[in-house]
Amino acid sequence: xxxxxxxxxxxxxxxxxxxxxxxxxxxxxxxxxxxxxxxxxxxxxxxxxxxxxxxxxxxxxxxxxxxxxxxxxxxxxxxxxxxxxxxxxxxxxxxxxxxxxxxxxxxxxxxxxxxxxxxxxxxxxxxxxxxxxxxxxxxxxxxxxxxxxxxxxxxxxxxxxxxxxxxxxxxxxxxxxxxxxxxxxxxxxxxxxxxxxxxxxxxxxxxxxxxxxxxxxxxxxxxxxxxxxxxxxxxxxxxxxxxxxxxxxxxxxxxxxxxxxxxxxxxxxxxxxxxxxxxxxxxxxxxxxxxxxxxxxxxxxxxxxxxxxxxxxxxxxxxxxxxxxxxxxxxxxxxxxxxxxxxxxxxxxxxxxxxxxxxxxxxxxxxxxxxxxxxxxxxxxxxxxxxxxxxxxxxxxxxxxxxxxxxxxxxxxxxxxxxxxxxx
Amino acid sequence: xxxxxxxxxxxxxxxxxxxxxxxxxxxxxxxxxxxxxxxxxxxxxxxxxxxxxxxxxxxxxxxxxxxxxxxxxxxxxxxxxxxxxxx
Numbered sequence: 001x002x003x004x005x006x007x008x009x010x011x012x013x014x015x016x017x018x019x020x021x022x023x024x025x026x027x028x029x030x031x032x033x034x035x036x037x038x039x040x041x042x043x044x045x046x047x048x049x050x051x052x053x054x055x056x057x058x059x060x061x062x063x064x065x066x067x068x069x070x071x072x073x074x075x076x077x078x079x080x081x082x083x084x085x086x087x088x089x090x091x092x093x094x095x096x097x098x099x100x101x102x103x104x105x106x107x108x109x110x111x112x113x114x115x116x117x118x119x120x121x122x123x124x125x126x127x128x129x130x131x132x133x134x135x136x137x138x139x140x141x142x143x144x145x146x147x148x149x150x151x152x153x154x155x156x157x158x159x160x161x162x163x164x165x166x167x168x169x170x171x172x173x174x175x176x177x178x179x180x181x182x183x184x185x186x187x188x189x190x191x192x193x194x195x196x197x198x199x200x201x202x203x204x205x206x207x208x209x210x211x212x213x214x215x216x217x218x219x220x221x222x223x224x225x226x227x228x229x230x231x232x233x234x235x236x237x238x239x240x241x242x243x244x245x246x247x248x249x250x251x252x253x254x255x256x257x258x259x260x261x262x263x264x265x266x267x268x269x270x271x272x273x274x275x276x277x278x279x280x281x282x283x284x285x286x287x288x289x290x291x292x293x294x295x296x297x298x299x300x301x302x303x304x305x306x307x308x309x310x311x312x313x314x315x316x317x318x319x320x321x322x323x324x325x326x327x328x329x330x331x332x333x334x335x336x337x338x339x340x341x342x343x344x345x346x347x348x349x350x351x352x353x354x355x356x357x358x359x360x361x362x363x364x365x366x367x368x369x370x371x372x373x374x375x376x377x378x379x380x381x382x383x384x385x386x387x388x389x390x391x392x393x394x395x396x397x398x399x400x401x402x403x404x405x406x407x408x409x410x411x412x413x414x415x416x417x418x419x420x421x422x423x424x
Numbered sequence: 425x426x427x428x429x430x431x432x433x434x435x436x437x438x439x440x441x442x443x444x445x446x447x448x449x450x451x452x453x454x455x456x457x458x459x460x461x462x463x464x465x466x467x468x469x470x471x472x473x474x475x476x477x478x479x480x481x482x483x484x485x486x487x488x489x490x491x492x493x494x495x496x497x498x499x500x501x502x503x504x505x506x507x508x509x510x511x
Contacts, residue, residue, distance in 0.1 A: 067441060070470070135473050136466040 005182045006422055008256040009091025009244030011083040011193070012358045015051030015237050015345050018059065019086060020362075027359055027370040028395050032221040032344050034235050043200050047212035049220040051237030051346030052198045053079065063154070071137040074115030079240035079351070080147035080195030081154065084109060087191060087242035088155055092256055101158025104250075106187050108162050108177045109148040109242070110170035110194035112350035115141035116201045147195050159187040167409030168310070169267075170194045171241060171353025172417055178245045179262045179417075188250040191242060196351035198238025209279075211314060212236055224347075225374040226311040226340035227321070227382050227391060234312040237346030241354030243361065258422040259365040263297040263402075265417035266290075276412040280316070283323050286414055290327035290406065293416035299402060301328040304336045304418075306369065306398075308360045308405045311340035312347050318381035320408075325385050335386040337398065343373040353407035353415065360405045364419050369398050425505065427453075430498050437474045441467045453495040468492070475501065481508060 010020050015033025017023025026033070033051045040048040055078060060069070063082050072078075084107070089095065093105075118141040122134055140146050145163040152161035160181060166173050171194035178190035196202070206212050213233035216223030224235040251258055268289045270282025294301055307324060311317050324338070325331040341356045342348075348355050363369060369392045378388050406416045435451050442448050442461040457463045463471065472488050475481075475497065481504040483491070490496050 067467075070440065133473060135470045136468075137470075 002183045003185055004248035005179050005245050005262045006248050006251050006258045007243050007260045007262060007361050008246045008251050008258055009087040009089070009093070010259065010358050010361060011086030011090060011242040012240070012355060013053045013055070013079040013083045014239045014241070014355050015053050018053060018055070020090065023358070024362055027341070027344060027362070028368065030344065030371040030373040030395065032224070032373065034220045034223055034346050036217060036220045040200060045200065045204070045207045046210070046214035047207050047233070047236065048217045049223045049235055050198065050203065051235060051239070051348065053239050055082070071135060072141065073118040073121060074141035074146060074197070075117065075199065075238065076111050076114055076195040076197040076240070077141060077147050077150055079238065080109055080111065080193065081150050083195070083240040083242040084151045084191050084193055085154065087193065087244045091244040091246070092254065093244070095155070098156060101156050103158040104188035105155070105157050105190070106159030106161055106181065107148050107151050107157055107191040108160065108164055108174045108181070109151055109191065110164040110166070110174040110350055111144060111147050111196060112165060112167065112170060113197050113202065114144050114146045116197045117199060118142055120201055151191060155191070159190070165350065166413045167411055168347070168349055168352055169407045169409035169413045169415045170350040171355065171357060172405060172407035172415035173267055174354060175243060175245070175262065175357055175417055176265050176267055176415060179264060182245055182247050183264070189244065189246045192245050192354070193240060193242030194351050194354040195240035196238040196349045202238065202349070203236040206236055213313070222374055224313050224343050226309070226313045226343050227317050227372065227379055228313070228375045229377045229379045231313040231317060231379065233314055234342065235346035237348040239345070239348045239351045239355055241351060241356070241358040243354070243357055260361045261420045261422045263299070263418040263420050264293070265415065266292040266296055267415050268292065269414065270412040272412045278412070279410050281319070281408050281414065282412055283319060285412065286320070286323040286408065287327040289414040289416045290324065290404070293404065293418055297418045299418060301330060303402050304328060304404050305400045306363065306403045307336050307338040308356055308403060309338055309340050310406050310408045312342055318379055321382050321385050331385055333387040333389065335390045337369055337390050337392060339370055339372050339392065341370070343375065356407070357405055357417065360403050360419055364400050364403050364421050367397060367399050369396050371395050427498060430501055431494065433478055434475070434494065434497060437478060438463065438471060441471060451494060453498065454493070456493045458492065479505065481505060
């Protein structure tokens with residue numbers, strides 16, 4: 001019999017909130033984490049605004065030793081480890097160092113790249129014929145699995161320790177991969193999450209593709225506008241989110257606080273067929289992903305109370321809404337409530353899915369809808385499909401039984417997860 | 425440069441990498457970097473790079489492989505300083 005899987009811990013490093021208490025406050029109050037970055041201006045970026053968490057040396061030193069920080073320059077690993085360790089502690093799990101690894105606990109912690117700045121540093125040294133001066137610090141900071149490897153060592157994880165990567169679907173995918181491992185009985189606890197490096201060397205490619213907004217360099221907090229008529233591209237961001245998933249049996253046995261149940265979901269790809277390309281989704285696949293997630297969790301489309309969308313503030317937002325309408329067979333005032341975190345955080349790329357899962361679980365646990373900021377001029381193509389009331393502009397308290405979270409990524413890949421309020 | 429001075433400068437370098445502060449306090453020529461100071465083996469190359477910078481010398485790959493304890497390290501540093509005419 002399949003194990004039920006619950007969320008017993010959360011952690012986050014987001015542009016608008018470091019740690020769960022600050023993040024919860026920020027999303028309830030619609031606080032933006034987007035700022036103008038003079039470095040981007042100096043480097044002649046079209047989009048000079050971004051969401052980048054500002055970590056204090058004090059916060060970093062709670063998770064890293066002085067030795068680890070020697071020659072350290074891997075932003076994504078910092079974010080991921082800090083968020084991951086917060087989720088572990090939030091779940092009431094011990095950080096005491098034991099002789100043997102914890103065979104029942106593992107992690108799937110995703111990323112798009114690792115240690116981009118460290119890699120750049122290394123490349124300069126290599127080209128200056130200084131390869132021998134790289135020291136020991138390059139490999140662990142630039143290997144894709146660096147973030148899960150650091151977490152594995154700090155937490156003494158003895159189950160699967162791995163990093164997944166599927167562009168902007170990464171964070172949602174990590175949750176589903178961790179879910180499946182616990183559901184099948186191969187692990188009791190899995191730290192699921194994802195991180196993303198930030199900065200010009202990550203964001204440049206998107207800037208060059210002209211998918212980021214260049215119209216809000218003077219008004220950064222207004223720049224990320226999911227579902228709005230004046231949406232003009234996404235705002236690049238970075239950070240990390242983490243969820244401690246656990247079998248219901250283990251959580252109950254430990255007397256842990258349960259924030260939500262993960263019912264399951266689905267991962268798929270549009271194969272870059274139909275409307276799908278490397279960079280655009282095959283709508284048929286998005287609809288298939290959502291309806292298969294419902295099927296896998298035994299739900300009827302009418303049961304979904306809230307959607308946390310992918311919604312990046314590009315012209316694909318109205319396509320996403322139409323895919324939800326088709327997949328759920330719901331529209332107008334029968335459509336669920338829907339919100340987009342990216343209005344406040346920007347698009348955290350490989351970290352976006354996990355940061356949004358954290359926001360989703362907080363909403364399910366505490367029965368509220370965070371506001372859709374910068375959506376006062378709702379796009380008419382969206383207003384034609386769903387009742388604008390379903391896109392709350394203000395914080396509202398609202399009972400939630402089932403929430404559907406979706407993420408979509410380059411490569412035409414999709415994920416849809418169903419979170420449920422936990423009832424004993 | 426006498427052995428005591430070499431040792432005290434070496435001690436400052438390895439103090440950044442050791443996970444055993446007691447062994448560091450009683451550091452002597454017989455101290456092993458891995459067994460006594462519990463330095464992570466990956467960090468041995470960092471110790472060598474720091475030694476190069478501290479003493480203004482270059483340590484070849486063959487010498488690097490031998491630098492596993494304080495005695496060997498001091499010998500290598502002395503040899504390299506001698507070669508450079510700076511002992």
